[in-house]
Amino acid sequence: QVQLQVSGPGLVKPSEPLSLTCSVSGDSIIRQYWNWIRQSPGKGLEWIGYIYSTGSTDYNPSLKSRITMSVDTSKNQVYLNLKSVTTADTAVYYCARAVVGTYSDYWGQGTLVTVSS
Amino acid sequence: ENVLTQSPGTLSLSPGERATLSCRASQTVNSRYLAWYQQKPGQAPRLLIYGASIRATGVPDRFSGSGSGTDFTLTISRLESEDFAVYYCQQYGSSPLAFGQGTKVEIK
Numbered sequence: 443q444v445q446l447q448v449s450g451p452g453l454v455k456p457s458e459p460l461s462l463t464c465s466v467s468g469d470s471i472i473r474q475y476w477n478w479i480r481q482s483p484g485k486g487l488e489w490i491g492y493i494y495s496t497g498s499t500d501y502n503p504s505l506k507s508r509i510t511m512s513v514d515t516s517k518n519q520v521y522l523n524l525k526s527v528t529t530a531d532t533a534v535y536y537c538a539r540a541v542v543g544t545y546s547d548y549w550g551q552g553t554l555v556t557v558s559s
Numbered sequence: 560e561n562v563l564t565q566s567p568g569t570l571s572l573s574p575g576e577r578a579t580l581s582c583r584a585s586q587t588v589n590s591r592y593l594a595w596y597q598q599k600p601g602q603a604p605r606l607l608i609y610g611a612s613i614r615a616t617g618v619p620d621r622f623s624g625s626g627s628g629t630d631f632t633l634t635i636s637r638l639e640s641e642d643f644a645v646y647y648c649q650q651y652g653s654s655p656l657a658f659g660q661g662t663k664v665e666i667k
Binding site: 504536551552 | 592602603605647657660
């Protein structure tokens with residue numbers, strides 16, 4: 443059974459960077475795509491982007507200038523970095539396995555990140 | 560960008576009733592690349608349908624998806640208590656991938 447665990451700071455100050463780690467177990471991240479998706483409190487889902495295990499990416503244009511995704515295949519982990527956060531970035535952040543970079547069949551439990559001074 | 564609009568926003572139904580949820584895209588969804596997810600409070604979304612009509616592993620057959628082009632439907636034939644939740648559609652035929660705003664199915 444594939445399991446994904448997102449970890450990172452629960453609180454980030456405005457203008458600072460946000461870094462999240464998605465640790466995958468039960469499957470190798472190699473030759474697979476991994477989505478990052480977020481959900482603002484009480485709102486819908488927003489696709490942030492995906493990364494393939496080789497490092498190729500596709501980002502949402504609305505966030506592209508501030509996003510970097512990366513992988514560490516030796517650790518079976520996927521990473522999200524978001525620069526210069528604002529209160530609008532407050533959300534639950536999910537990582538999910540993306541079937542050929544498309545829909546997500548396995549999701550992590552998500553982690554709430556609050557942007558506040 | 561292909562924008563998805565779901566309707567209705569909220570559906571109030573009783574257990575045993577049929578639920579019909581709509582998802583309309585602003586542009587044709589390539590190759591029926593449309594998925595549906597179910598989300599319950601405090602939980603991550605769960606994949607129900609992909610390819611517009613293919614049930615994901617373990618999804619009961621009371622859930623069915625249909626549609627093509629710009630109009631898609633998720634049908635729950637007979638609502639059970641565990642089906643009351645929020646449902647999202649997602650298109651993955653073009654980048655950026657996009658979700659609809661969700662339909663809440665609540666107990667009447």
